[in-house]
Amino acid sequence: MGKVPFFAPTLEERLETAVNIEDFNNRILDDYDRKGSAELEADVQTARSIIPAASGSYRDFSYIATEIPLYDPSNCVGCMECVIECPDTAILGKVVEPDALQSELDQVDDSRDQRMLRSRFADTQKYFSTFEKKGEEGGLFGIFIDPTKCKGCAECVDACGDHQALSMVTKTDETLKQFQETFDFYNQLPDTPKRFISDRLLTDMMLSPDSLLYVGGAGSCAGCGEATALRMMTAATGFVHGPENFGMVASTGCNTVYTSTYPYNPYTIPWANSLFENGATFGMGVRSRWNQMGWEGKKLWVVGGDGAFLDIGFQSLSRMIMSGMDINVLVLDTQVYSNTGGQASTASFMSQRSDMAWHGKELKGKRENRKELANICMMHPNVYVAQTTCAHFNHFYRCVMEANEYDGPAVIIAYSTCQPEHGVADNAAMKQAKLAVDSRAFPLIVYDPRKGDTMKERLDLKGNPSVQSDWYTIRKTGETIDFIDFARSEYRFHKHFLGEIESPKITAGYGEPSPELLASKEERLANWRLLQELAGIKSGETAKVAPVKQSAAGSEAAAKQKAALMAARKARKASTSGDEGGAEANKQKAALLAKLKAQKAQK
Amino acid sequence: MKVSEAPQRRSIHYIEYRQTENGEWISEKFHADCELVMEHKIADGEIAQIEAGERPDWTILGLPEIRCNGEVIKEYLEH
Amino acid sequence: MGSTNGSHFPEITTTMDGAQSVVYVEAKITQGACAYPITSSSKMGEEYETYVADGVTNLWEQKLQFMELESEHSAASTCEGFALAGGRVTNFTSGQGLILMKEVLYTISGKRLPIVFHIGARALTSHSLNVHAGHDDVMGVADCGWGMIFAKNAQEAGDFALISRRAAEDSDTPFFNVQDGFLTTHTIETVVLRDDEMMRQYIGKPEEKLLNLMDTANPLMVGAVQNQDSYMKGKIAQRHYYDQVPAALQNAMDEFNQLNGTNYSMIEEHNMENAEYAIVAMGGASETAMATVDYMRDVWDTNVGVVNIVAFRPFPGPIIVEALKNVKAFSILERMDNPLAQSNPLTTEVKSAFVDAMNGAPGYSKIDQVPKMFSGAGGLGSRDIRPADFISMVENMRAKESKRFFVIGIKHDLALSVGLDPDVRPEGSFSMRGHSVGGFGSVSTNKAIATMVGELGYHVQAYPKYGSEKAGLPTTYYLTISREPIRTHSELNFVDFVPMNDTNAFHTTNPFAGLQEKGMIFLQTPMTDPQEVWDAIPANAQEIVRKKHIQVVALDTKAIALEEAPSPQYNQVMQGVVLLGIFLSKVPFLQGLNMAEEELFDQVYKVLDKNYGHRPESLRANLNCVKRGYHEVFEIPRGIIEITSIVRSLPLAEN
Structure with a gap:
């Protein structure tokens, strides 16, 4: 200690010490990848654990999966749904003008390669014929796979669906090389000209580089529903407001673990995490300082899971909403603590099996109702609230755009399929999210205070099928979809189906639903009817739903205790007023009074 | 089940080009792990390549197995 | 008034408590504060917010921000966010609040955000709730990677706000500036305020010293996850920052000493x-x-x-x-x-x-x-x-x-036996202990007296006795005046003047405890005849008065308040301020001042303005109360005291 000469570093030196981006990208990433972390010095740069933007693009998942999507251009209509739904930014689309494509192709030596690359493009009606008809040059549309980002979940194949333009194909060393070369070619092509990106077609926004603010390379599970939500939120914000006007705060959870595990950062925007429960108020600090700097127009998003916002960080969220600050919140609602291995959250569905709400011999999964964060948020003044899913991409994008436009707090709760905890397949994110809406497990909600003075005007349930009815009836077939159908499709409910398990596939539940699951269905219906009532669609029917019975075990114990207490009270009353306890207390009181009297007399 | 079966992976086993009795060519993608068959819309020039024993351009990437009227095409076998 | 030796900058000497001393500095140098109320630091947050409510700007003409959160955890989190985006921010907390924020303290130091938090150190609810001084809370967070310095009085609390800020920003390490809850936070003392230009130079403009790590032009990821391969490296690499902290703090003290003529050290x-x-x-x-x-x-x-x-x-x-x-x-x-x-x-x-x-x-x-x-x-x-x-x-x-x-301080097997408790106040000190009732405005009056006396160039120390109980109950307040700095932070056991606005004081407490020979008491009384006043005093009290040659003064402050209050809501609260007039008129300590009455009341007006806000009608009424106290207070003549023959047994205990 003593008198050591001290020279405080300058601001520039401070930043240099905090993170040297060039050195990080050139040395650290490379050494980390090739030599392993152990070879890297514990130098001062690591002290703050700062990761420069987009380092995730350096990460290579080529050898993760055995399969990769194969694109069939002649079947493609250019709907972009595969690009939207990919959780890893591994599948991208581009529209190229024919001359621009040709001049790039001319630089390819091998004629077979040339043919391969040319064959990636389709002259779709959307980008070619429609434009040609208008007398404009049409564009060629192509879909490209980044083999370093693809985890082989095949979500894109499901997103493509009936268009049948995508299938998976087995990877080999040779084809991997081909895929890489093809993707390099994609990167060399100019950006999609602006004229092909329609402002009215929200699905097109991912053609713009301004929308691709999540570069992939994150360690999320294959097919992760959360990652898609993050990509879509960043896309809709960046596309409208520009990537330079956007920052993110993340509450600890799966999202921070897969996006910020050193040294890979999938974001191209400023991002910060503090803790699990404080995202909203941590964000308030950033917002406050940004506003002080004159950055009122920049968009700040706070993201986190249902644990972060419904449970541990609930009060912090409520506090933020009441501040009226222009902060948007994206709740990645997986209805379970995904990050810690799948424990029940208050967002879990009733009867859902999870850790800490196990389906055992006596207790059959979660006994409590699902907490409806959207409903609670709506009761705060002046807040935009939405419940949406990535499968309803137009709805999702619209909610994000409206949240950004809303001058005040906004909360968007996104249904996020969690493959391991829901017990569904890697390619099921979109499908299950859609089913969650169809089955009233997770209704679509938009609550916009700008729409009017009444609840009815503000609350919009558009997008939910058969919005007037209790359950969704498929017009073509006359079949009704209810919560049981949803439960049947996910392993987290499988123990509620009492019949023989006929199928070896884990995602199918057969047999009759259990009473607990039926109670859960009633609970979902009550929630749906409440929303219908608030939205002015129907009124007065919520009361008809029988109150949901809590688990017998729980209530029996409580009833026993209550009976015991009542008996005790009765016994006490029955005995004379001078029972032992009372007598002792009275004695003490009398003694104290006497003492006080004596004291006073002495004075 | 009225709710469709749980999603299954759709991995290509082979792609078949087949000439029907009336001389029309059709193409289908057969998937290995399920019974799914997808139709492939045949583009210009593909049939000429098939008849020449070559794989159509769009299948150069990924190199899926191509069958023509039941026979595996030459170029696939070379690989 | 006056300047201490050795400073290169003009200084103003004033009276304020430790909380105000800190906030005076922070409102000048920070850009924002976040807090959640908790005794004894609430006062700091409240005071800071008043600056914000008044639209006050800092030394760089930037408007201050204030956020009251819903918990200390969030208050700390909001500070973290504000600082991450390059803002200079502070927070005020105590006790359980500090422990509740502990989790956030680590993430703040981990990100190397050089924030300064001010702590009114307080006991923890480790067996029962206690809102008073203790170091349990700060020791509970002593190992969160923050610097921690302890102020021993209001002057240091303010000076250390500057020193800790400078050291923090020079070493990219957050700091706690700790003072004892109530004992320092709520004790009014004589404080030298540092000059604006000195602070501007010493601390520097925030934008020139702080990194914005939420900069959209330079997007970075902060707060990452690290596994077995990386975590330890980063943690150990933080020593780069910590190794600089001793030199940075030493340097901050040395430079402060040079600029202000102080002598602070580790x-x-x-x-x-x-x-x-x-x-x-x-x-x-x-x-x-x-x-x-x-x-x-x-x-x-x-x-x-x-x-x-x-x-x-x-x-x-x-x-x-x-x-x-x-x-x-x-x-x-x-x-x-x-x-x-x-x-x-x-x-x-x-x-x-x-x-x-x-x-x-x-x-x-x-x-x-x-x-x-x-x-x-x-x-x-x-x-x-x-x-x-x-x-x-x-x-x-x-x-x-x-x-x-x-x-020490209790009876227990481990306790040391206590003997003599000497009066270690500075030579010639004058101390007052007032007995009043919550709501009579006496605590404010005590402050006003302290301010007044401070303005006259004396060192002062004033505080009420705080309990966690609410208004309507007896309150006690203390004041010491001295020509020398007052260094004792103990309860006053030696007093020279005991004003009793509480007519029940004779029954509920011993107003003579520690009252010195030839001391003085003041009695609130509806009576105007000295003999009647004297006769109403309990006999054993009369005995003490006579034996110790105590001077007795009296006045019906309640009646004055009733007459002067501009509206009925002031009836109660204005009783207290009359005492300021009595104090100025009767306390021998001030009799050497030789101030003209007009000059004296000009001073009083300034002090009332500072302490009672700006409503002209209440200000006027308060001034009238003081003037009437000054002129109308009357003394029980020695003759009356001496000739009283009633002597009773059971004298009150003398301390």
Whole structure:
């Protein structure tokens, strides 16, 4: 200690010490990848654990999966749904003008390669014929796979669906090389000209580089529903407001673990995490300082899971909403603590099996109702609230755009399929999210205070099928979809189906639903009817739903205790007023009074 | 089940080009792990390549197995 | 008024409490504050917010921001966000609040955000709730990677707000500026305010010193996850920052001393030259210890020194060893108790510093023997720490049979026996203890008197006795005036004037406790005839008055308040302010001033304006109350007192 000469570093030196981006990208990433972390010095740069933007693009998942999507251009209509739904930014689309494509192709030596690359493009009606008809040059549309980002979940194949333009194909060393070369070619092509990106077609926004603010390379599970939500939120914000006007705060959870595990950062925007429960108020600090700097127009998003916002960080969220600050919140609602291995959250569905709400011999999964964060948020003044899913991409994008436009707090709760905890397949994110809406497990909600003075005007349930009815009836077939159908499709409910398990596939539940699951269905219906009532669609029917019975075990114990207490009270009353306890207390009181009297007399 | 079966992976086993009795060519993608068959819309020039024993351009990437009227095409076998 | 020696900048001497002293600085140098109310630091957040409500700008003409969150956890989190985006921010907390934010403290230091939090150190609810001073809370967060310095009085609280900010920003390390809850936060003392230009130069413009890590033009990811492969590297690499903290803090103190003529250092040694014994403490108790050892030196010729630990983090081990290595023994007094540890925290650190010195560890001059070490707990939950306690600690060190671990202030097997409790106030001090009722405005009046006397160039110390109970109950307040700085932070046991606005004071308390010979009492009374007033006093009290030659003055302040109050809501609250007039008229301490009445009331007007806000009608009414108190207070003539023949037994206990 003593008198050591001290020279405080300058601001520039401070930043240099905090993170040297060039050195990080050139040395650290490379050494980390090739030599392993152990070879890297514990130098001062690591002290703050700062990761420069987009380092995730350096990460290579080529050898993760055995399969990769194969694109069939002649079947493609250019709907972009595969690009939207990919959780890893591994599948991208581009529209190229024919001359621009040709001049790039001319630089390819091998004629077979040339043919391969040319064959990636389709002259779709959307980008070619429609434009040609208008007398404009049409564009060629192509879909490209980044083999370093693809985890082989095949979500894109499901997103493509009936268009049948995508299938998976087995990877080999040779084809991997081909895929890489093809993707390099994609990167060399100019950006999609602006004229092909329609402002009215929200699905097109991912053609713009301004929308691709999540570069992939994150360690999320294959097919992760959360990652898609993050990509879509960043896309809709960046596309409208520009990537330079956007920052993110993340509450600890799966999202921070897969996006910020050193040294890979999938974001191209400023991002910060503090803790699990404080995202909203941590964000308030950033917002406050940004506003002080004159950055009122920049968009700040706070993201986190249902644990972060419904449970541990609930009060912090409520506090933020009441501040009226222009902060948007994206709740990645997986209805379970995904990050810690799948424990029940208050967002879990009733009867859902999870850790800490196990389906055992006596207790059959979660006994409590699902907490409806959207409903609670709506009761705060002046807040935009939405419940949406990535499968309803137009709805999702619209909610994000409206949240950004809303001058005040906004909360968007996104249904996020969690493959391991829901017990569904890697390619099921979109499908299950859609089913969650169809089955009233997770209704679509938009609550916009700008729409009017009444609840009815503000609350919009558009997008939910058969919005007037209790359950969704498929017009073509006359079949009704209810919560049981949803439960049947996910392993987290499988123990509620009492019949023989006929199928070896884990995602199918057969047999009759259990009473607990039926109670859960009633609970979902009550929630749906409440929303219908608030939205002015129907009124007065919520009361008809029988109150949901809590688990017998729980209530029996409580009833026993209550009976015991009542008996005790009765016994006490029955005995004379001078029972032992009372007598002792009275004695003490009398003694104290006497003492006080004596004291006073002495004075 | 009225709710469709749980999603299954759709991995290509082979792609078949087949000439029907009336001389029309059709193409289908057969998937290995399920019974799914997808139709492939045949583009210009593909049939000429098939008849020449070559794989159509769009299948150069990924190199899926191509069958023509039941026979595996030459170029696939070379690989 | 006046300037202390050695400063290069103009200074203003005023009176304020430790909370205000901190906020005065922070409202000048920060850009924002976040807080959640908790006794005893709420006052700081409240005061800061008043600046924001008034649209005040900092020294760089930037509007201040304030956010009251819904918990201390969030208040700390919001600070983290504000600082991450390059803002200079502060926070005020105490006790449970500080412990609730503990989780966030780590993420703040982990990100190297140089924030300064101000702590009114408080006991924890580790067996029952207590809102008063203790070091349990700060010791609970002493290992979160933050610097931690302890102010012992209101002056230091403000100065250390500057020093800790400078050290924090120079070393990219957050700091706690700690003062004792209530004992310092709520005690009005004489404080020299630092000059704006000095602060501007010393601290620097935020934008020129702080990194914006939420910069959209330079997008970075902060707060990442690291696994087995990386975490340890980053954690150890943080030593780069921590290694700079001692030099940064030393430099911040040196530069402050140069600019302001102060003499701050990591530890403060008092009377340590040739000291045989020493007392080691942190916070306000150190200063009481200093006053006590001076008394011991001057009156008993005993050589006892005091080492006040200013910097607990970074822990200045080598300097402490240098200061203490030559004494026979020293006793460390700590405001907390952690029985399962090797020792309480400061003792543990001092012991290990001595072991390092014995081993000749790097940074230490090798020593061959270690003084005898004693450690004790005292002042928990603001149990009074008195000069007598320090004397007993010295006796304990000298005794053959001594307690290696001891407690003070309570009766217990571990407690030291307490003997003489000398009056260690500065020579010629004047102290007042008022008995009133919550809601009578007496606490404000006490402040006003302190302000007034401070303006007249005296050192003051004023505080009410705070309990956690609410209004309507008896309250007690204290004031000491002196020509010298007042260093004792104990309850006043020696008083010269006891005003009783509470007519029940004779029954509910002993108003004569500690009242000095020839002291004075004031009685609130509806009576106007001195004889009647005297007759109404309980006989045993009359006896004491007569024996101790106590001067008795009286007035119906309630009637004055009723007459002067501009509206009925002021009837109660204006009783108190009349006392200011009585004080100015009757306290012998002020009689040497020779101020013209007009000049005096001009001063009073200024003070009322400062203390009672800006509503002209209430200001006028208050001034009238003071004037009437000044002119209408009457004394019970000595003749009446002496001729009263009723003498009764059962005298009140005299202290």
